[in-house]
Amino acid sequence: MKKREVSRTLLLLTLAGSIGATSLSSCSSQESGEADTETTTASNDQAKMEIKKEAFGKTKEGEETTLYTLTNANGMQLKVTDYGATITSVLTPDKNGKLGDVALGFDSMDGYQSDAYLKSGPYFGSAIGRYGNRIAKGRFTLNGQEYKLAQNNGENHLHGGTKGFDKVIWQAEPLADQNALRLTYVSPDGEEGYPGKLTTTVTYTLTDDNEIKIDYTATTDKATPVNLTNHxxxxxxxxxxxxxxxxxLTINADKYTVVDGSLIPTGEQRAVKGTVMDFNTPTAIGARVKDVEGGGYxxxxxxxxSDGTLKQAATVYEPTxxxxxxxxxxxxxxxxxxxxFLDGTIEGRGGKTYSKHYGFALETQHFPDSPNQKDFPSTILEPGQTYKSSTVYKFSVKENAQ
Known part of the structure; x- marks a missing residue:
């Protein structure tokens, strides 16, 4: 066995011992002595991988939820719950090798079901669908028929509606041999006002290069707009x-879509050069944030x-x-x-108050309000077609970081 393989195996066996795993096969909570937990372990040609499964709490409706923990050969961890296909935690090392949680979220369903969270609706880590971002006035016309959606953001529709993909239980399937978790949700025809039965899968993969890969697929039996993302x-x-x-922050974009006062695109794509919107060169998020209309980006x-293949969209560096x-x-x-819109009313992991600008999101997507914007790339999925989209969040430490 190669030296690298030995170190990986020792690391993962150590981790397995810490969660009570007693074999290299699926281990029940009774076998491990730990209530409501289960570990699925598989081996491949490179390393042994395992996915921990445990109870995460109940929704307000009394539905049981589950938390899945993926760990790679470097000790990095990704935690995902089947409620909203939500990323709850990302543990990754700093320049000194110390693991820290870089994702906003909670340690149980209590946080995601709290009145403060549900009222403010920040969508921490959730899968967003059917349509990420806004649709003007909660309506669009497709094939001559007008469809009316929930107006849950002023007069506009936001992130799939009152009960979008972020608030449903997904069917989860651990893929231990890939260090991945595949989640599936079937949205019935007419749900939240959308046409067609839409079957969606989201697959989270944690690689040994400290990448979180998110792969989306969807199929429908009626033409429908689809724009999936992670929040x-x-x-x-x-x-x-x-x-x-x-x-x-660096964003590889020469233009942005101009919006009106309710954050709906006007249709104009405006150059960022020479404006507060320009992140083509590395710029601190706070350098010009006060100059942005609306209180921030x-x-x-x-x-x-962009050409439909996997390309770098942005980079972020935290100096400390x-x-x-x-x-x-x-x-x-x-x-x-x-x-x-973080306002200090939400207490997150470790008792940390999530105040304004505490965290940032980079949501990969098609453009907002595309069903009503003829000059934007189409987001209409037809029967017989398969929607496919991929995003990667890759974590590292900057070379020569002081």
């Missing part, structure tokens, strides 16, 4: 800073190099920890949101 908020300081304004950027995050996507746009 994770990040703070690469991992709780060691009160906001994310010192994070240095919440804008869709038109990616410069040395952590870096790269975002790659097959999508034509990315929504940069600087956490403007």
């Amino acid at each position: 994770s908020y990040f703070n690469l300081a991992a709780g060691e800073a009160n906001d994310a304004l010192d994070h240095v 919440d804008h869709n950027y038109v990616l410069s190099n 920890s040395g952590r870096m995050m790269e975002v790659l996507t097959t999508e034509p746009g990315i929504q940069f949101y600087s956490g403007n």
Whole structure:
């Protein structure tokens, strides 16, 4: 066995012991002595991988939820719950090798079901669908028929409606041999006003290169708009800073879609050069945030190099920890949101108060309100077609970080 394989195996066997696994096969909670937990382990040619499964709590309706923990050969961890196909936690090392949680979220369903969270609706880490972002006035016309959706963001429709994909239980399937979790949700015809029965899968994979790969597929039996994304908020300081304004951001985009006062695109794609919207060169998030109308960034950027293949869209660097995050996507746009509506009413992991600008989101996507914008790339999925989209969040430490 090669030296690298030995170290990986020793690491994973150590981790397995810490959660009570007693064999290299599926281990029940009774066998491990740990209530409501289960570990699925598989081997491949490179390393042994395992996915921990445990109870996560109940929804307000009394539905049981489950948390899945993926760990790679470097000790990095990704935690996902079947409620909303939600990323709850991302543990990744800083420049000193210390693991820290860089994703905003909660340690149980209690946080996601609290009145403060449900009232403010930040969508921490959730899968968003059928349509990520906004649709003007909650309506669109398709094949001569008008469809009316929930108006859950003023007069507009946002992130799939009152009960979008972020608030349903997905069917989860651990794929231990790939260190991945595949989640499936079948949205019935007419749900939230959308036409067609839509079958959606989201697959999260944690690689040994410290990448979180998110692969989406969807099929329908009627023409319907589809725009899937993930709404994770990040703070690469991992709780060691009160906001994310010192994070240095680069977005590979020469244009953005201009919006009106309700954040609906006007149809104009405006050049960013020479404006507060320009992140083509590395710039601190807080450098010009006060100059942005509306109190911060919440804008869709038109990616410069988009061609439907996986391309780098953005990078973020946090100087104190040395952590870096790269975002790659097959999508034509990315929504940069600087956490403007976080207001200090939500207490997150470790008792940390999530105040304004505490975290940021980089949501890969098609453009907002595309069903009503003839000059935007189409988001209509037809029967017989398969919607496919991929995004990667890759974590590392900047070379020579001080």
